Amino acid sequence: MVFSANPFALSVPEPAFESWLRDTGYLEVLDHRTSAAASAAATSNSAPIPTTGLFSRLVTLLSLFTLNPFSKLTAEDFAGDTPSWSRSFIGFCGSYSFPSSPSQARFRVLENVKRYARNYAFLFIVFFACALYKMPLALVGLISCLALWDFFKYCSDRWGLDQYPLIRQCLLRIAQCATAVILIFSNVQMALFCALSVGYAGVILHAAFRKLTPVKPPSSSRSR
Structure with missing residues (x-):
């Protein structure tokens, strides 16, 4: 049986739908979409290259060093409240996963740097203080x-x-x-260089492996 197209169906282009998800705060949905798209593209290849898993992960990690993680930062990102270190910034074991593609890794880095800008700034101060303590x-x-x-x-x-x-x-x-x-x-410039190197590597790795989760947990209010 063939069904006819519904003339009242709403067809939304993919870029518009992703823009709506981004504006409304459903970044975790976009994170899952990029992961599912990457896995579907990987399974569609009929003749995979040997050791493609290790090679693709290496390419994903190397692609992060060509990205400017602070390109989307604004002054408002540092003006808000600091996210919780335990529940939001660190999270749990299930809060981390290896990015399935370079696009997902870049997407996570850009969004997580905006979300945890104050946490990363505090960590840089700690790294710089440790470098000064050693020097x-x-x-x-x-x-x-x-x-x-x-x-x-x-x-x-x-x-x-x-x-x-x-x-x-x-x-x-x-x-x-x-x-x-x-x-x-x-030799203050050496201490600053060490703090910047360690801080940059920490920001890139944490932001790339940290899953995008809802900013605020859904309210479980019950009707009385």
Whole structure:
């Protein structure tokens, strides 16, 4: 039996439907859709290449390093509340899975970085503090730079250097040169590089493996 097409059926294009899911917050549905599409494409190949599983996973991981995970970040992402570290950010064992395709990995990274921007920022501060703890000279140099600029601000307010812009500009250039010399000789840039490297790798791996779950659990209100 052949059924005729319903003239009143609503046909929504795939991009429009995905845009609606994204705008309404159903990101977990998009995550499942990308995973199902990747698995269907993999099973449709009649002659799979040997070791394609390992090769595809390697390609998926390498594709993450060509992505800018902070391209969609805005100031509003840091202005909200910090997601829960235990239930939301870390989650449970079932909250993680290997991305089935590079597109799913990129989608997870972009969305998770926006969702957990405050968590990642706090982790970077922790990594930077640990790097300074392992490098005491860099810690001393950073404190010296902060003290130098605090002393410059104090002298500027005490002596009223705002009335002498030329003298203030000269002292400002001297303070900048002194700061650059202190940072270079105390090796602060190495501590910053280590913190950035570890933080970037942590952000990429966590955001790629973390499943997209609903932001707020559905309310289980019962009618009385």
